[in-house]
Amino acid sequence: MLPLSVALLIIVTVISIWVIGRYFKDEKQLRRFPSPSIAAFTPLWSMWQSWKGTQTIEICKVHEKLGPVVRIAPNHVSFTDPRAYKDIYGHGAPLVKDDFYAHIAEGNPSVAQATEKAVHSAKRRALAHVFSAKEITAMEPRVVATTQNLCAAIRNKISGRSVGEHDQTYSVVGSDNCVIFDVRPWVNMFTYDAISNMVFTNEYGFLKKGSDLCLSTDGAGQKKEVHAMDSFHSASRYNTITAQLPRPLYQLCRRFLFWVHGNKAGGYFGGMSRFQVQHRLRNQPAQPDLFSSFPAWPTEKRPDPMEEDELVAECATMLDAGNDTTQTTLVNCIFHLASNPEKQEKLYNALTSALSIDKKERADEIDFYVPNAKQIQDIPYLRAVLEENWRCRPPVARGLPRRTTGQGTTIAGHFIPPGVTVSAPIYALHRNETLFRRPLDFIPERWIPDEGFGKDEQEAKNLKEYCIPFSLGPRACIGRNLAYMEVSIVVAALVLNFEWELAEKCLDMPMIERFNNNPKELLVKGKVRG
Numbered sequence: 391m392l393p394l395s396v397a398l399l400i401i402v403t404v405i406s407i408w409v410i411g412r413y414f415k416d417e418k419q420l421r422r423f424p425s426p427s428i429a430a431f432t433p434l435w436s437m438w439q440s441w442k443g444t445q446t447i448e449i450c451k452v453h454e455k456l457g458p459v460v461r462i463a464p465n466h467v468s469f470t471d472p473r474a475y476k477d478i479y480g481h482g483a484p485l486v487k488d489d490f491y492a493h494i495a496e497g498n499p500s501v502a503q504a505t506e507k508a509v510h511s512a513k514r515r516a517l518a519h520v521f522s523a524k525e526i527t528a529m530e531p532r533v534v535a536t537t538q539n540l541c542a543a544i545r546n547k548i549s550g551r552s553v554g555e556h557d558q559t560y561s562v563v564g565s566d567n568c569v570i571f572d573v574r575p576w577v578n579m580f581t582y583d584a585i586s587n588m589v590f591t592n593e594y595g596f597l598k599k600g601s602d603l604c605l606s607t608d609g610a611g612q613k614k615e616v617h618a619m620d621s622f623h624s625a626s627r628y629n630t631i632t633a634q635l636p637r638p639l640y641q642l643c644r645r646f647l648f649w650v651h652g653n654k655a656g657g658y659f660g661g662m663s664r665f666q667v668q669h670r671l672r673n674q675p676a677q678p679d680l681f682s683s684f685p686a687w688p689t690e691k692r693p694d695p696m697e698e699d700e701l702v703a704e705c706a707t708m709l710d711a712g713n714d715t716t717q718t719t720l721v722n723c724i725f726h727l728a729s730n731p732e733k734q735e736k737l738y739n740a741l742t743s744a745l746s747i748d749k750k751e752r753a754d755e756i757d758f759y760v761p762n763a764k765q766i767q768d769i770p771y772l773r774a775v776l777e778e779n780w781r782c783r784p785p786v787a788r789g790l791p792r793r794t795t796g797q798g799t800t801i802a803g804h805f806i807p808p809g810v811t812v813s814a815p816i817y818a819l820h821r822n823e824t825l826f827r828r829p830l831d832f833i834p835e836r837w838i839p840d841e842g843f844g845k846d847e848q849e850a851k852n853l854k855e856y857c858i859p860f861s862l863g864p865r866a867c868i869g870r871n872l873a874y875m876e877v878s879i880v881v882a883a884l885v886l887n888f889e890w891e892l893a894e895k896c897l898d899m900p901m902i903e904r905f906n907n908n909p910k911e912l913l914v915k916g917k918v919r920g
């Protein structure tokens with residue numbers, strides 16, 4: 391028998407020779423592209439950036455140093471040339487979603503994870519009805535009611551009171567006697583409450599309990615209480631790191647890292663969806679919810695409904711995509727408004743005048759002003775704030791990985807052979823100074839054509855073409871209109887009812903990138919508007 395150290399040495403030597411041999415063989419001709427440190431030899435460089443929670447920012451820094459085309463892993467090329475985005479993501483591009491998504495899906499892909507075009511198109515068609523204008527309008531009263539709960543929770547936090555019995559969120563009294571609290575978990579509890587109410591009617595009720603504990607059912611039917619926010623965020627971080635590995639190594643990680651919390655957390659989050667789906671299949675709500683439009687029951691048009699496992703996968707995607715991007719959007723927006731008090735005031739004035747609210751006379755019978763979407767749909771400054779918030783801090787900041795197919799394709803003038811992973815970070819496009827003036831600054835006025843900053847016609851065209859927080863092409867966000875409806879109502883309510891100020895400690899909001907680029911915390915002082 392060989393001693394362990396010798397065996398290890400042999401394994402490491404063989405792997406190193408294979409990795410170096412593959413690099414020089416260069417079957418896909420990717421050696422022509424520059425790459426940072428060991429990235430051309432192993433995906434470990436890119437995985438390490440994900441581990442740190444700063445992958446996209448690091449990749450953008452590498453682009454600044456090495457140029458618009460960079461090899462960020464042995465089989466992955468990243469682009470920042472503005473032409474690349476349509477070439478990769480646009481309609482008709484001969485690319486599919488990368489295996490990264492298939493790994494996470496583990497054989498039961500949702501619409502967001504399907505890599506085969508035919509499977510994706512069938513799913514997208516089956517779900518199109520869920521996101522029709524009629525369904526979205528029908529969801530508005532649910533969003534309005536949940537926003538009332540958010541405002542009530544925030545008012546409690548501002549007055550230094552706990553919310554419900556289980557509130558363990560951060561809150562201290564500052565030197566000026568104002569309460570400083572972390573608003574992020576409250577916004578996140580709101581997005582869970584809102585999406586669960588819209589999809590299943592069975593709202594989690596986190597905002598009333600002051601905690602994100604909920605039930606999760608595993609494949610064997612066992613129920614367990616889990617923390618929703620931690621389950622999703624830990625799973626998202628674990629998956630984003632490990633799904634960059636080739637399939638066999640990803641599967642080894644799944645199997646042998648069973649004790650890692652992030653690995654288990656994926657099961658807890660999937661179980662949250664299973665619990666809700668099973669509950670919903672047994673209970674018909676008084677009013678139709680989004681699940682009512684799911685192909686969950688046989689109809690004349692579709693005699694074979696989705697099986698339970700497929701419903702669980704699709705609903706897990708609704709719980710994930712419909713919640714984490716929205717919480718990120720809302721927290722970013724509070725951050726931008728709190729750090730730009732004059733813009734916050736301008737938005738407040740735009741809202742009060744459009745809604746004809748007399749600032750001095752609040753009606754006693756209502757707790758909070760929560761407008762519906764129709765009341766605020768024509769307020770240009772509100773729309774401008776939302777768009778600029780998405781431009782400055784896109785919740786999905788990363789380069790979404792795609793795989794070249796067929797005969798390969800040309801991206802921003804570079805031919806890429808088939809079977810290569812390519813991506814282009816949204817973050818870099820939104821901050822491109824050849825497209826936007828003062829790209830790092832939050833300037834909602836750039837979105838309003840007749841206001842000083844918005845008068846530049848070329849920039850107005852660039853904003854339309856190159857601001858893509860929802861991505862573009864056939865895999866663009868299906869929930870975009872739902873997101874606009876929800877986010878407009880909540881931002882309007884948060885500004886109409888509260889005045890936001892950053893706590894001194896939080897002048898630059900700390901971020902952590904899992905799949906989405908999430909705020910870690912946002913310490914604020916708030917004032918209830920009188």
Ligand code: HEM
Pocket residue numbers: 501502503514707708711712713715716719785786790859860861864865866867868869870872873
């Ligand atoms: C602020 C809010 C949102 C942003 C910024 C956003 C952004 C995105 C982006 C960038 C993608 C492309 C992802 C990829 O290629 O991997 C996407 C896809 C998707 N989003 Fe959203 N999203 C938001 C809200 C929502 C909501 C509210 C829902 C549903 C309730 C939703 C459901 C989906 C689904 C199902 C996909 C996959 C679409 C497909 O592959 O055909 N999103 N979203």
